[in-house]
Amino acid sequence: MVDIKEATCLAGDVVGSFVPLIDVATTTIKKIIEICEAADYNQNICDVLTVRVKITGAALESLRRRKQKRKENDKVFHDAFHKFIYVLEEIKKFTTKISKIHGFKRYTTAISVKEKFIRLTDEYDKAMNDLHFTMAVANDEQRRIEKEALEEDIVEFEEYLKTMDKKVDNIDGKVDNILDGVQYIQNCINDKVVLHGAKKIDSIDLVSPPRPNPDDVRSGGSSNVVIRKIFKGQEVACKKISNTEEEMKSNPDVQKHLKILTILSDCNHILKFYGVSKIGIDSMMIFEWAGRGTLRELYEKKDINWHCKVRIALNICRGLVFLQQAEILHHDLKCENILMTHTLEPKIYKFDSARYDYGKTTSVGNKLDDTVRWLAPEKLSNANTRYTTQCEIFSFSMLLWELVFEKVPYKNMEKIEMIREHVIKGGREIIRFGKSTPEISKLQEGYRRIIYDSWKHNPHERLSFLKILDMLEELHSSISCMFDDDLPDLLPDKKLNLDGTKEDDLDDDLEIPDDVDPNISITLDEGVLAFRTGDHQKAWKCFEYHASNDNVTAKFWKGRYLWEGLHDDVKEREEGKALIKEAADRGNPDAQLRYAFILLKKLKQGDNQKIFMDYITKSAIEGENIAAQYHLGDIYYKGKCEIPENKSEGIKWLRKAALRNYSKAIKFLNELKIDIYGLENE
Structure with missing residues (x-):
């Protein structure tokens, strides 16, 4: 092509x-x-x-x-x-x-x-x-x-x-920076720039708990162990990792993983990552401590009350929406990968399989393992099919099923290949509840609907994460009204017959013109290249031609040439200003920024100050123009253009530009000793 x-x-x-x-x-x-x-x-x-x-x-x-x-x-x-x-x-x-x-x-x-x-x-x-x-x-x-x-x-x-x-946990707008931050990290890796991926914690600051508990040392999967320590008064989990200190400094993939864990920690529903340290000769990753272990370990020991189940599902969904905004897919959703705090707050963790470049997510591999129980049918049919948000939604529906019935899906199917064939053919787990009160039955019906509509065979028929979030919010509100302040025991002893059964359900007229002048075929990209190399006559012909065909970008460039006199040295033609404004009003972010700066010279006339801020803000927000974001940050931070000084607002916009690798913004923040990611208070 x-x-x-x-x-x-x-x-x-x-x-x-x-x-x-x-x-x-x-x-x-x-x-x-x-x-x-x-x-x-x-x-x-x-x-x-x-x-x-x-x-x-x-x-x-x-x-x-x-x-x-x-x-x-x-x-x-x-x-x-x-x-x-x-x-x-x-x-x-x-x-x-x-x-x-x-x-x-x-x-x-x-x-x-x-x-x-x-x-x-x-x-x-x-x-x-x-x-x-x-x-x-x-x-x-x-x-x-x-x-x-x-x-x-x-x-x-x-x-x-x-x-x-x-309803979405937006962390005071910080989630808007996550996507830019991930891309910035990827660019650093590609350009072989050292990231210094995680905060270094002095091992002296990790002290033993005053009161030892039997689970102060846990298995972290494979050969890893997790040790409970106290860091600045907070319980933390020190997870042993196989990478040496030198590997953590030099391996780009390790750096990227650590840095992204750091910026994701802003979300209340994702396990907080503090940094890296050493205990003895072992390298350690330091996370917040989840006192109750994994969600699977919790339901295997205790029955989880319906009120608590819905709240857990709701908060996991909030965390997944946060990840979706950052275009991060977890790839391995199940109760085993959700940690629970003492206050029964779920924390999504184990991002080993996650992918950060949206659209480039790959398969989980051709090797079938226990993960099959939560995988979407399109992935089971073809392991090389791209893992999408719809796959993540299917896995979340299986997690919801697992949570409500407190057992792994298809527990009675021992062979993984049987599960795969069952799901590919349209089979699913049974949703059958035991006896309960009319109020709980109504709640169960709402929960059932979410699962059914999220594990549909056709990916595009599945609910969106925002729709699931809305439905879980509604269920949670109904529970609050149902019980008011008199909540039943959230974790009763293990005795409930949740589904009332042990059975499995496997049914479930054109022509081409002749000769055309090849000079007409110059593209806008070539016109911009001609502008950058100083061939203004060639660029002018290109922009004039495409502008005559009502191309918005070309109208902006033609307007700029007329306003700045780039092809004939005659500056500030009103026709040029009008073309730039037309392109700006039709949504071109470069034109919005340029038109704002045209007004800058006459800022005190009429409503020019307000119009100036409107256009530069549109360019920064709707058009995501990094130069506009930088200038907006500069204006707010220093109180320029008769705008009241607002340092926090200025830093917000400077970070947006810096996270998209705008050198002036990076330099600005470095001079102020302000962390690009907003982690300076950690």
Whole structure:
């Protein structure tokens, strides 16, 4: 496949000047389909757009094969093809945002998503008409289906936004930095930069508990042991690790793992990691102490009351939503990998199998082991299938089943291969409750619904994590109303017949134009490259051409050239300012930042100060422009531009830019001796 940046500059025979454009469009369509198929949220909208682009993809392949000449104006067709590619790029950006938490939460209202969708589909139909791809233009029936899909997702989208605001553990906004932090860490590893992955704890500060307990030394799995110590008045778990001190300093993977454990510790529902130390000759990782051991160990010793089960499930889900916002998948969810504090608070731990680069998660391997009991059918069918959020949701449903019935799934199936075949064929565990009060029965029914809707065979039919969170919140609220302050024993002795049974249920018409001027085929990327190398005349021709086809990015660049006089030394043309503002109002983050700085010279006139802050803030938040984030941090920290000084707000924005490797922000924070990750108080 021809690279997108090179495709449209190629020239060839009669068909050659259009084949690269077809390649660009085909590549973008494939990417849109890939994004939509992996969507965690707004799946109806994504499905509608997938249908649209798939129809066009078939039309493009037909166009490529037939290679027939056109009688129409070649340049008109060529221009139309560029506009079509612009629309595809906008669809790709839109689906990327609305399909994941970190993207859609940048929309402040659901109506803005609706307006964007309608505008994109209208522009798409216009592009199809201009190219005479009439079979790809929506008819009345398709429009009706699209409207229904949109309205259904919009209702849920509004709930998502409310959930994000009220129910998700956002750690005062710090979760927004986690994703940037993970990417920053990965870049450091790739560039072979030493991370100094974890805080070093002096072994003198690790003291023995004043009152010894029988479980002061626990097995940590494999040959590892976990020792209870006291660190700064807090109980901590010292876990022996096989890596030497030198390996921890030099091994990039170890550094990355330790650093990410550190930044994840901000979440109350993830086991807190303090740093590394030594006890004797042994290297140790220092975690918070979970007095009751794993959730599996707890339910094997005690029955867990329904009120407590729902609260445990709710808090685990909160932790998983936190991880999802950071685009981290745990890969090994089960009660054995949840630790419990003395106050019965669950802590997600054991991130050995977790993956931090979203979209690059791989299989758990072809070797079948006990993990099969919690794995999704799509992973069991093909171990090389990418592990997705939907796989994680399936595993969480099995964890919920395990928690409620207090036993590992498929306990009576001894052979792992039998479990695999059973699940692949659509079989699941039995959900059958024993006798209980009417109030508890109602609660059980709600819990049953969550499990059923989360372990569905089709991944896209499973509940989202935010929906599960909302349903668990509702169940937890109903329990609080049910018992008020008179709660029953949370951990009664082991005697309940939870399911009332020991049985298992195994049933369960296109043409290509002739000669086209190859000079027209210069891409926007090449235009930007020409700008950077100082070839302003070539860049100007590129931006002027693409701007005439209503490309927003090109309009920004044309406006910048006119405002700064880069091609003819005539500066500050009003036409340039108008083009930059138009691009800014249409969502281009570079244009938003540039327009803000145009207003900076006349900040005291009218409402220019407010408008200036509005545009630079939009660029920083919606467009995630790192230069805007840096300047916003500088403004707040130093109280510039007649904005009141707000050091904490300034540091927040400086960290955002630094975590995305913006050198000025990194230097700024280093000079202030402020930790990039916000861990200086640890």
